[in-house]
Amino acid sequence: MRRDVVAKLRQDGGWYALLLPAFLLLSVFYVTPILQVLAISFLEPEPGFSNYQRIATNLSVQRVIITTLRICTITTLLALLLGYALSYTITLAGERARRWWLLCVLVPLWISVLVRAFAWVTLLRRQGLINQSLQGAGLITEPLELVWNEFGIIVGMVHYMVPYAVLPMLASMREIEPRLLAAARGMGASRAQVFARVFLPLSMPGVVAAGVLVFIFSLGFYITPAILGGGKTLMVAEWISLQILDLIRWGLGTMMATLLVVTILVTLAVFSRVVNMRRLFGGGA
Amino acid sequence: MEGAYKPGPLGRSLGWATALYLVLPLFIILPVSMTDQRFLSLPHEGLSLRHYAGLFASSEWFASIAQSFWIACASTILAVTTGTLFAIAAWRLSSRATELLRALMLLPLIVPSIVYAIGLYRYFGWWDLLDRFMGVVIAHGVTGIPYVVITVSTALASFDPRLEQAARGMGASLRQVLAWVILPRIMPGIVSGAIFAFIHSWDELVIVLFIASRDVFTLPRRIWDGINENQDPIMAAVAMLLILFTTVLLVVDMAVRRKRDG
Numbered sequence: 001m002r003r004d005v006v007a008k009l010r011q012d013g014g015w016y017a018l019l020l021p022a023f024l025l026l027s028v029f030y031v032t033p034i035l036q037v038l039a040i041s042f043l044e045p046e047p048g049f050s051n052y053q054r055i056a057t058n059l060s061v062q063r064v065i066i067t068t069l070r071i072c073t074i075t076t077l078l079a080l081l082l083g084y085a086l087s088y089t090i091t092l093a094g095e096r097a098r099r100w101w102l103l104c105v106l107v108p109l110w111i112s113v114l115v116r117a118f119a120w121v122t123l124l125r126r127q128g129l130i131n132q133s134l135q136g137a138g139l140i141t142e143p144l145e146l147v148w149n150e151f152g153i154i155v156g157m158v159h160y161m162v163p164y165a166v167l168p169m170l171a172s173m174r175e176i177e178p179r180l181l182a183a184a185r186g187m188g189a190s191r192a193q194v195f196a197r198v199f200l201p202l203s204m205p206g207v208v209a210a211g212v213l214v215f216i217f218s219l220g221f222y223i224t225p226a227i228l229g230g231g232k233t234l235m236v237a238e239w240i241s242l243q244i245l246d247l248i249r250w251g252l253g254t255m256m257a258t259l260l261v262v263t264i265l266v267t268l269a270v271f272s273r274v275v276n277m278r279r280l281f282g283g284g285a
Numbered sequence: 286m287e288g289a290y291k292p293g294p295l296g297r298s299l300g301w302a303t304a305l306y307l308v309l310p311l312f313i314i315l316p317v318s319m320t321d322q323r324f325l326s327l328p329h330e331g332l333s334l335r336h337y338a339g340l341f342a343s344s345e346w347f348a349s350i351a352q353s354f355w356i357a358c359a360s361t362i363l364a365v366t367t368g369t370l371f372a373i374a375a376w377r378l379s380s381r382a383t384e385l386l387r388a389l390m391l392l393p394l395i396v397p398s399i400v401y402a403i404g405l406y407r408y409f410g411w412w413d414l415l416d417r418f419m420g421v422v423i424a425h426g427v428t429g430i431p432y433v434v435i436t437v438s439t440a441l442a443s444f445d446p447r448l449e450q451a452a453r454g455m456g457a458s459l460r461q462v463l464a465w466v467i468l469p470r471i472m473p474g475i476v477s478g479a480i481f482a483f484i485h486s487w488d489e490l491v492i493v494l495f496i497a498s499r500d501v502f503t504l505p506r507r508i509w510d511g512i513n514e515n516q517d518p519i520m521a522a523v524a525m526l527l528i529l530f531t532t533v534l535l536v537v538d539m540a541v542r543r544k545r546d547g
Binding site: 016021025029036037040090092106110111112113115119120121122123129132194195221227237240244245250260265 | 290291292293296297299300301302303304306307308310311313314317325326327363366367368370371373374375377378383386389390392393395396397398399400401403404405406407408423424426427428430434459484487488490491494495505508509512513520521524527528531532534535
């Protein structure tokens with residue numbers, strides 16, 4: 001028995017060594033700095049739970065949490081709705097058309113988030129293209145306030161999140177047997193009935209997965225809200241950066257960071273019973 | 286699933302509207318980058334390439350582009366070598382422990398970069414890595430590992446493990462099995478991972494905002510300052526070149542995948 005173990009170790013030892021570089025790199029330069037953030041939230045300015053008590057007492061802390069949850073919920077719902085329509089169209093499209101549709105999803109997905117936020121600022125600001133063309137057409141006299149508020153943030157965030165919503169939904173919709181739809185139609189179901197009673201229930205796993213993914217990505221979003229919010233509407237990530245860089249309040253900043261990570265991990269843990277996480281993050285085996 | 290069942294008018298129009306919403310804002314940058322005006326706007330009299338000329342003449346922008354490029358290359362090498370070896374070993378050993386380890390490797394995708402960035406801000410102070418080329422390479426390399434682990438694991442999923450056992454059985458060493466049996470078969474996955482790791486570093490801003498200040502001033506950092514401070518149309522020219530660059534990389538990736546699947 002013991003000899004078996006030794007023999008197996010000798011045989012597999014080389015493979016274990018291959019795990020090491022990535023493992024060490026991640027432990028030393030990723031996990032440790034993050035554990036340090038968790039530690040600081042309990043240690044500064046003095047040891048104890050004083051930073052966490054602020055959740056109950058500090059209005060600014062509460063406001064940023066509520067704003068973040070509201071924006072993330074709206075973003076998730078809109079991204080799911082638009083993403084669903086897009087995935088539905090892609091699933092039912094022909095082979096050639098599907099490739100073009102996919103490109104519409106993948107190109108925005110990989111284009112720099114800064115470039116996308118920049119595009120929205122160019123379009124939405126007071127002297128931006130939308131306001132100018134609306135004024136030029138005589139539809140409005142005063143420019144609309146389209147950016148540097150919650151509206152602008154949501155427009156930009158939904159734009160960022162739709163591709164992330166599409167990918168899991170598309171994966172689950174493509175497993176739906178197309179003849180089921182034709183059969184239901186043939187047996188006299190209306191188009192709405194086919195959708196509501198056959199397609200929608202079968203695509204639900206993808207919708208839940210997409211919802212979880214978009215929600216947890218939205219929670220810690222920094223760049224888009226910072227640019228399109230113009231410093232007036234603060235979400236959690238920008239608030240943390242403000243605490244650390246401008247106000248040098250490490251305790252409060254790391255407390256919020258810890259809260260953010262815990263919220264995300266708990267959300268993932270709760271939904272890992274419903275959602276196949278491996279499908280979300282593309283596991284191999 | 287073609288032909289059998291078509292979406293109704295409501296689904297179809299919402300699908301089209303979403304696709305336009307995704308793509309149109311990106312196309313609007315092209316005419317803006319060719320404006321003849323001195324501020325961000327559509328062209329008034331005619332098209333002009335002077336903002337592109339301004340971009341190429343600017344030593345500041347050029348320095349940032351070069352710096353971002355070298356950082357992305359170095360961190361891609363770091364992520365690809367460690368990530369590929371990890372994915373292969375985890376696939377070969379495939380136990381509960383390696384599954385757990387692989388979940389750990391995906392952490393950088395799940396934990397928001399702001400949390401990592403503030404952690405590094407203090408941690409790198411001790412290591413004297415703040416505002417250093419090496420510091421940014423390490424940070425981008427570590428956060429690029431998950432992309433490589435995912436694409437390489439996916440490529441390995443369709444690889445017959447008996448090939449590896451056969452090679453080992455016939456006396457090949459670990460190094461020979463890797464170099465002659467496994468790596469050639471999963472090359473497309475490695476290339477995909479490298480492309481994604483590269484784009485990740487090339488676009489990364491949040492970490493850089495915290496751990497770099499003057500000596501390391503990457504392209505995203507310069508764009509960030511530009512968006513917040515001025516309305517210079519050079520920004521639109523930069524944005525347009527970035528869109529082109531990313532699209533080219535994606536098309537290469539698609540070609541590699543098609544070759545693998547075909």
